[in-house]
Amino acid sequence: MDYKTKIGLVATDLDGTLLRKDKSISREDLEMLEFLGEHDIVRVVATGRNYRKVKEVIPDGSPFDYVAFSSGAGIYDCKSGEIIYRQNIAVETVNQIAAVLVAKRLNFYLFRGVPDNSFCWYYRGGKLCEEFERYYSFHHEYASLLEEGVPLESDACQFLVIFESPEDFSELKTEIEAHFDTIKVLRASSPLETGYVWMEIFHRSVSKGNAIQWICDRHNIPHHSTFSIGNDYNDLDLLDFTSISYMVENGPDELKHKYLKAPSHQESGFSNSIRNHLFD
Known part of the structure; x- marks a missing residue:
C-alpha cells in the first residue's frame, strides 16, 4: 500500500508528547518512526527547545528528517546537517x-x-x-x-x-x-x-505551523495529508495548521475538545494515533 496517500508528513512535539516523563521515546513510537521513514513519509520534530536542547534527547542518527526548533524560528535538515531556515527579531x-x-x-x-x-x-x-x-x-x-x-x-x-x-x-x-x-x-x-x-x-512569522508549511512547500506535500500531535498551548499553531491533528490525553482539558484524542505520552500516543489513519 502507498501510505503516503494517507499521510505525507508527520510532525510531533517533544516534551509531553513524544517524550515520556524520563525523556525517552517508547519502543512502539520508535518503530513507528522507522516505519514512516521506510515509506517516505516526512518526519518532523516541532519543538520549543533550541537545537542544543533537542540534541540532548534526539541524538544524531535518530529517525527524523527535520527539526523545527525554537517553535519554528529555525529548521534543521537532519540529512544535510544544516540549518536551512531561520527567523529572528530585529x-x-x-x-x-x-x-x-x-x-x-x-x-x-x-x-x-x-x-x-x-x-x-x-x-x-x-x-x-x-x-x-x-x-x-x-x-x-x-x-x-x-x-x-x-x-x-x-x-x-x-x-x-x-x-x-x-x-x-x-x-x-x-x-x-x-x-x-x-x-x-x-x-x-x-x-x-x-x-x-x-x-x-x-x-510574527515564527510558528510551528509556518515551519511545517515551509517543509510541505519544499516537498510538494498537500495539506490534506499533513498530520500533527501535541500537548500544550504552544502547539496550537501546529495543530491548527495540519489536516489531521491530535492532542495527547495529558494536555490541558480546555484544549482537548478542539482536536482528535490520543493516549498520553506515557502510553505511546504518537504511534497509536498514526495507526488510526494508516491502518483503518
Whole structure:
C-alpha cells in the first residue's frame, strides 16, 4: 500500500508528547518512526527547545528528517546537517521590548539569534521567582547578564518571560502586541511542571505551523495529508495548521475538545494515533 496517500508528513512535539516523563521515546513510537521513514513519509520534530536542547534527547542518527526548533524560528535538515531556515527579531525591536520588560522589573531571558540561540542574556526582576532561578541553575553556563541601559547590537531569537499567573501573562500579552506589530506572543506551560506560565515572544512569522508549511512547500506535500500531535498551548499553531491533528490525553482539558484524542505520552500516543489513519 502507498501510505503516503494517507499521510505525507508527520510532525510531533517533544516534551509531553513524544517524550515520556524520563525523556525517552517508547519502543512502539520508535518503530513507528522507522516505519514512516521506510515509506517516505516526512518526519518532523516541532519543538520549543533550541537545537542544543533537542540534541540532548534526539541524538544524531535518530529517525527524523527535520527539526523545527525554537517553535519554528529555525529548521534543521537532519540529512544535510544544516540549518536551512531561520527567523529572528530585529535588533531595534529587541532593544525596545527589553526596555519595556526591564521597566516593569520582570524576570526574563533573551536568546541570541539563530543559530546561536543556545546562548542567552538574563535579567532578574524586582520579585524573586523560583522558576527563573530553577531555569538559571540548568542554563547558567550559557547565560550572560543583561546590563540595564546598555543596548544590544545584534538580533535575537526570542524572549522568555516567566509569570506565576495566567492573568499577568494576558495583561502583558495585550500590551506587547498592541505596541509591536512585528512580533507574536505565545503561551506555554512550564516543562518543569511547576505551574508557572511562560511567555515566549518571537518574530510574527515564527510558528510551528509556518515551519511545517515551509517543509510541505519544499516537498510538494498537500495539506490534506499533513498530520500533527501535541500537548500544550504552544502547539496550537501546529495543530491548527495540519489536516489531521491530535492532542495527547495529558494536555490541558480546555484544549482537548478542539482536536482528535490520543493516549498520553506515557502510553505511546504518537504511534497509536498514526495507526488510526494508516491502518483503518
